[in-house]
Amino acid sequence: xxxxxxxxLFIYLFSYHIAQTVQKDIEYECVDIYKQPxxxxxxxKDHQIQMRPSVEFQAMVSTEPETSDxxxxxxxxxxxxxxxxxxxxxAVHTGLYRDDRPRLTTYWISGRHPNGCYNALxxxxxxxxxxxxxxxxxxxxxxxxxxxxxTAHLLVGQDxxxxxxxxxxxxxxxxxxxxxxxxxxxxxxxxxGGYTGGLAGxxxxxxxxxxxxxxxxxxxKFSCFMKQLKCFEDKRLVDIDSNEFEEYVDSPKCYDVWFRxxxxxxxxxxxxxxxxxxxxx
Numbered sequence: 001x002x003x004x005x006x007x008x009l010f011i012y013l014f015s016y017h018i019a020q021t022v023q024k025d026i027e028y029e030c031v032d033i034y035k036q037p038x039x040x041x042x043x044x045k046d047h048q049i050q051m052r053p054s055v056e057f058q059a060m061v062s063t064e065p066e067t068s069d070x071x072x073x074x075x076x077x078x079x080x081x082x083x084x085x086x087x088x089x090x091a092v093h094t095g096l097y098r099d100d101r102p103r104l105t106t107y108w109i110s111g112r113h114p115n116g117c118y119n120a121l122x123x124x125x126x127x128x129x130x131x132x133x134x135x136x137x138x139x140x141x142x143x144x145x146x147x148x149x150x151t152a153h154l155l156v157g158q159d160x161x162x163x164x165x166x167x168x169x170x171x172x173x174x175x176x177x178x179x180x181x182x183x184x185x186x187x188x189x190x191x192x193g194g195y196t197g198g199l200a201g202x203x204x205x206x207x208x209x210x211x212x213x214x215x216x217x218x219x220x221k222f223s224c225f226m227k228q229l230k231c232f233e234d235k236r237l238v239d240i241d242s243n244e245f246e247e248y249v250d251s252p253k254c255y256d257v258w259f260r261x262x263x264x265x266x267x268x269x270x271x272x273x274x275x276x277x278x279x280x281x
Contacts, residue, residue, distance in 0.1 A: 033129075041124025043112075043180040051129055052173055054161035060237055061155060061171060084184045085109045086156060086177065088167060089194075090139055102139045104152075106167065110182045120175070126167075128175040135167075135175070145209045145223070157232055158185070190231055190240070192270050193257060194224060204254055208273025213258040223273030230267075240268050254279040 038044060053061070091105035096118055106126065109116045113125060119135035120126045128134050141150040155168045163179035196205050208224025215223075229240045242261045245268075249257055255274030 036120060036128060037123050038120065038125050038127045038178065038181075041181070044124055044178065047127075047178055047180060049127065049129070050159070050162050050164055050166075050173075050176060053166055053168070053171075054159050056161055057157065057159045057166065058171060060232070060235060061157070061168070083109060084111065084182065086165065086182070088135075088154060088156060090152065097136070102142060104133075104135055104137045104139065104154075106135045108177060108182065110177075110184070112181050124181050126175055126177055130172065130174045133169060133172070133174050143209070145211065149225075151227075160235065192226055192229055194272055196255075196276065204251070204276040204279040206274065206276040207255055210273065210275050212256045212274050213271040214256065223271055225269060225271040227269040228267035229270060242268055251279040253277075 033049060039047065052058075086106070086108045088104075088106045090102045092100055092102050093105065094100055096105075097103060105119065107116060107118050108126070113122055117125050120128050126135070139150070139152070143149045153170050155170075156165060157168075158165050159176075163183075165177040165179075165182055165184075167174045167176060194207050196207050198204050211223045213223045213225075230237055231240055232238075242259070245259055247257050247259055249255055254276050255272070257270065257272040260269040260271065
């Protein structure tokens with residue numbers, strides 16, 4: 001199996017309560033970039049902010065057509081016996097945001113942050129660069145089942161020159177995880193999909209549009225989908241190998257996934273979702 005150089009993509013749906021952290025809306029254009037929580041850590045004392053991808057990294061991603069929708073995301077790798085992971089996509093998280101609006105959301109774990117951290121809330125973590133696109137930003141355009149589908153183009157990869165892990169939308173840098181804090185080289189797993197969460201014994205929330213993918217999975221009627229699934233391999237952006245793709249659902253009573261493989265104009269495509277309910281998990 002190929003060793004994927006890029007973190008794997010993870011589109012996910014949260015709805016459980018987290019009392020410890022609450023993110024407030026931030027206008028980054030009004031905040032001193034060096035006053036972010038990321039710089040409140042000794043390892044970040046002399047860190048030089050990366051404002052744009054290196055020429056080498058930009059060359060790798062610029063070969064992707066502008067009309068495509070690329071998602072690349074979450075990776076797991078052991079760092080001193082701790083699983084390191086970056087997850088990103090859209091999420092509804094009532095505990096974190098205090099509302100039910102879909103937002104760009106990131107979550108990451110490393111040896112220096114074994115308990116995990118959302119967005120830019122931790123000292124010595126994610127560094128925000130873009131002024132108006134940021135983790136926690138509300139997605140105002142949402143898909144309607146059977147009608148217009150709204151998509152986002154997101155990518156995470158390690159810049160070979162700076163060693164930082166970059167979060168991008170097409171060729172625009174949103175922010176990054178600095179190498180001083182997230183020092184993993186490459187990834188051992190690539191995952192695509194979604195998940196929900198809730199209190200033990202409580203009713204599980206719906207995922208996507210709240211429908212099973214095979215009930216509506218034709219034409220443009222998708223419960224929740226990702227298309228043109230790609231990853232970096234040997235410093236090249238390539239389609240995932242469908243022969244090495246495995247479907248997994250931990251609660252088929254409430255959710256399902258449908259890997260549709262290659263379709264013209266969509267590339268490798270995955271659709272998933274479900275109504276939730278009494279799932280027994």
